[in-house]
């Protein structure tokens with residue numbers, strides 16, 4: 001299977017190249033040249049299969065020309081080591097809990113798959129791969145934990161000193177092994193600039209195989225379609241139509257849902273739910289797509305002013321704006337509404353995190369306007385990860401899951417650096 005760039009469909013590369021490059025040289029996003037459609041009979045058989053078995057069937061349809069059956073199994077087995085249960089919050093309203101992985105956010109699925117696939121694709125080269133990530137929090141923890149202990153891969157996480165929550169910081173500074181954390185005297189943008197400069201530096205790229213594991217990489221994006229298939233297989237449908245509501249920032253998660261739909265999963269509608277960074281809901285209402293500076297909100301992992309997966313969504317709809325706008329309904333919410341949703345849902349026996357709360361609100365508004373649906377919202381993080389906001393909203397202490405509390409015990413180990421590129425280059429050159 002070839003992968004093409006959204007900026008130029010004629011620019012096609014192999015799977016290894018797409019994964020190792022991440023972004024196409026023309027800055028486009030890679031997409032499979034052809035999206036396989038699974039027979040409905042196979043999809044219906046998923047109700048009696050495990051998450052892993054569903055994973056083999058779906059990944060096989062996409063990767064069978066490029067990977068052996070053993071590799072596909074190893075990849076899926078490595079990724080799906082935790083469950084993604086659906087929990088009924090109200091009649092006909094389900095939470096798809098994507099936070100049961102090691103760093104308690106849905107990014108664990110993509111990060112684990114990406115790390116395993118990268119190590120498979122580079123196994124023959126015996127050249128070490130260096131994954132550089134700049135993070136403002138969640139990406140660093142998911143990528144570091146996803147790549148922890150993976151042979152042949154070294155991960156270097158750059159983060160702005162003092163600007164990442166203590167809990168998030170602990171999740172990537174205490175791991176050791178093949179993970180190095182660098183604390184940069186600067187802000188997130190400085191970290192991102194250092195990483196970009198490294199990718200562009202001819203000298204470094206001659207001696208080191210540098211790559212990125214950010215969310216536009218197909219190896220992080222594609223596996224996110226798996227939990228849509230799984231959720232569908234476990235959902236009591238009562239003959240009703242199905243809608244998925246996705247709390248969104250860079251729109252990789254929603255685009256993966258659209259991929260599942262194109263592969264034949266009978267999803268009737270999607271809801272694009274955002275905070276005040278509402279570029280996509282505005283577009284869906286008929287305005288032109290216009291990137292803006294991001295505004296800070298309580299659902300901070302979705303504070304994105306220029307959603308990087310938007311071109312991928314357009315390509316999945318074959319440039320058909322009418323169909324895109326018909327199939328995906330946009331809603332956005334203020335911080336006050338988000339907090340109110342956390343408070344309103346609590347007495348029903350469910351604790352939302354601020355991102356899931358946005359997804360819940362979008363789902364409820366869609367269902368109020370469109371009767372006859374069963375609805376699922378994606379709960380993208382454990383409420384304990386956004387403890388301050390949730391504890392404030394509910395005026396009570398949260399009990400942290402053991403694996404989250406365990407990170408707090410670890411000892412922080414970091415290198416400190418200024419924001420000058422020469423210093424970072426000197427460090428990389430010495431590897």
Ligand SMILES: *Cc1c(COP(=O)(O)O)cnc(C)c1O
Nearest residue numbers: 248249250251252253301380381
């Ligand atoms: C990254 C993130 C999102 C946004 O996902 P996209 O794929 O970028 O739209 C939502 N919720 C949480 C908790 C996240 O970490």
